[in-house]
Amino acid sequence: MDYTEVSNSIRMMMKAQGIDDMYIDKEETLYYDESGNIKHLIVKDGKLNANPDTVFVLGGVQADDIISLEELKTALGKNLEKEIKSTKDLKGTFIEILRKDNFRKILQIIQDKGWHIHFCIVQVFYYGFVDIIDSISGLECNPLAFKAELYKVLKRNPNTTISIFKKYKYPNVGTKYIKNFLSELIILIDGIIAEDAKKYRLNPLLVFLKNSLEKAKEQKELIFIQNETTHEWVGNFVQFYRQQILSFPKKTLVFDEEKQVMSQIAEDNIIIGGKTPDNYSFKESESDAMIQVCDYVVSILRKYMIFLDRLEPEVDADIQNFDENQMNNYKLLNRILADSLNYNPSFVHFVACKYTVAKYHKYMQKYGGYRANE
Secondary structure, three states: OEOHHHHHHHHHHHHHOOOOHHHHHOOOEEEEEEEOOOOOEEEEOOEEOOOOOOEEEEEEEEOOOOOOHHHHHHHOOOOOOOOOOHHHHOOOOHHHHOOOHHHHHHHHHHHHHOOEEEEEEEEHHHHOOHHHHHOOOOOOOOHHHHHHHHHHHHHHOHHHHHHHHHHOOOOOOOHHHHHHHHHHHHHHHHHHHHHHHHOOOOOHHHHHHHHHHHHHOOOOOOHHHOOOOOOEEEOOOHHHHHHHHHHOOOOEEEEEOOHHHHHHHHHHOOEEOOEOOOOEEEEOHHHOHHHHHHHHHHHHHHHHHHHHOOOHHHHHHHHHOOOHHHHHHHHHHHHHHHHHHHHOHHHEEEEOOHHHHHHHHHHHHHHHOOOOOO
C-alpha cells in the first residue's frame, strides 16, 4: 500500500511542532521494545479488556555504538547464564522502582554511553475517546484541551463510562441515538460542574464543552464515532509501529521481534515515494543487548506515565516525599530525558492527556535541568 501521503503528512505535523528536517532525516539507529501492548482496547462481555490506567510505550534508545550481552549483564551485576528482564528487576510502581539498583544502573549505562531515549507513549483510555471531540463542531479552537477535559470526566468513573459506551455500541453510535449518547455525556459533565460549584470553582473549558455537546445534538452525524467496529475503542497497536516507519524513512529502526507485528507489517506492503523501505528490521531480544536495554527503558516510562496521570498536588507530594536514593534516581532519569529532547525533539511523541504531558515537561525542567534549544 502506498503510504507516501501519510508519511508526508506526518512530516508536516512534526514540522508544525517546530521540529526541523535535520532532526527527522538525521541518519542514526533507533532500537525499540514495547510495554503495555494489550493488542486493542475493546469491550467484551460487558467489561473493558484493560485497566483505565493502561499505557502503551513503543521506544528505547538511540545509539551510535552497542554493547554485548556480557557487558550488559556485568554492568547490571547479573549471572551471565541468565536472561535479564525488566519484569523481574523492576517490579512495582514507579515510586517503588525508584529505589531499585537496576533502575539506576540501566540509566547510568545510557548516560555513560551517550545514548538517548526516544518513545511513542499512548494513554490508551484517552486515545479511545479523542474521536468524540474531533466529531463535534466548534471545538477546533483548542482540541487538545477539550480532549483532556473529556478524558478527566470519563476516567472519573470508568464503570459508568463503559456502561454508557456499551449501550450505544461506541464507536458505532447509530444516527438515531446521537442525542441520547451526547445527553448521557452531558449528565457526567454536569455532575463535575455541580461539584466544582460547591467549592466555588468554575471550569470554563468544561462549561464550553458541555454547551458544544448540547449544540452537537443537532448534527446529522458524529463522523469519527459512527460506522466503526462496535465496541472496539482502539484498533490494533501495529499502527504505532507503522507510524515509526513512516516517520523516519532515513533512520535505521531495530524492533523487538513480535510475530504478529511482523506479519501485519509484511501484509501492509508499505511503499513510500515509490520504494519499499528497507531501513527497519526485527531482532530477537534474548540475543540482543540493545533490545534488552530498551525493555528496561519502556518499562520505566510506562510506570512513570501512570505515576504522572494524577492531580498535580498528589504528584508533587509524592516527589517531595522521595528519599535521597529515589530523588537521585529521579533526577538522573529527568537529566537523560532532557538531554534526549535537546538532542532530537522528534524522539518525543505523546498520544496523551495534555495535563499529563505538561507535568512530564514541568518535572523534566525542574529536576533534569532542561533548557530548550535556541
